[in-house]
Amino acid sequence: MALVIVGLGLVSCQREDRFRDADKDGNGLLSNVEFSNYTLRAIFAQADANSDGQVTFEEWTIINPNAKKNLFLELDADRNSSVSFAEAEKHFKDKQIGESLFRDIDSNKDGGISRDEAAAYLKEMEAKAASLQTKNN
Numbered sequence: 001m002a003l004v005i006v007g008l009g010l011v012s013c014q015r016e017d018r019f020r021d022a023d024k025d026g027n028g029l030l031s032n033v034e035f036s037n038y039t040l041r042a043i044f045a046q047a048d049a050n051s052d053g054q055v056t057f058e059e060w061t062i063i064n065p066n067a068k069k070n071l072f073l074e075l076d077a078d079r080n081s082s083v084s085f086a087e088a089e090k091h092f093k094d095k096q097i098g099e100s101l102f103r104d105i106d107s108n109k110d111g112g113i114s115r116d117e118a119a120a121y122l123k124e125m126e127a128k129a130a131s132l133q134t135k136n137n
Contacts, residue, residue: 018038019115022035022037022038029110029113031111031112032099032102032111035098035101035105036093036099036102039101040085040088040089040098041085043063044088046063047060047064049062054083054084055082055083055088056081056082057072057081060072074091075087075088075091077090104121105117105118
């Protein structure tokens, strides 16, 4: 869930430029491709703590403390103990992660995510995260 919130950070008011950057065709809606590309790049950039273009398991656990080693190993196709953007992108597309998330956020099912839809989904995810945090404390 934390990764979803990271990716969706593009919708808040102070991040107006991020939504605009993700909206490559400038139509005010994020297509599935625009959303998936932006989300994956945002997650990867945050995880790559030393900006070397690779994410190690240690870096991964910084943004995802509950990370499972087996998922990391699944992503690490070349078994070099780090995940490149290309490896992450292939996994993201093969597993249709972006498409599934896109369908969840596109509440009116018009094939695009509006700023309002993204904001509503982000608010829902933040509420769920807060609820889980309260239960765990």
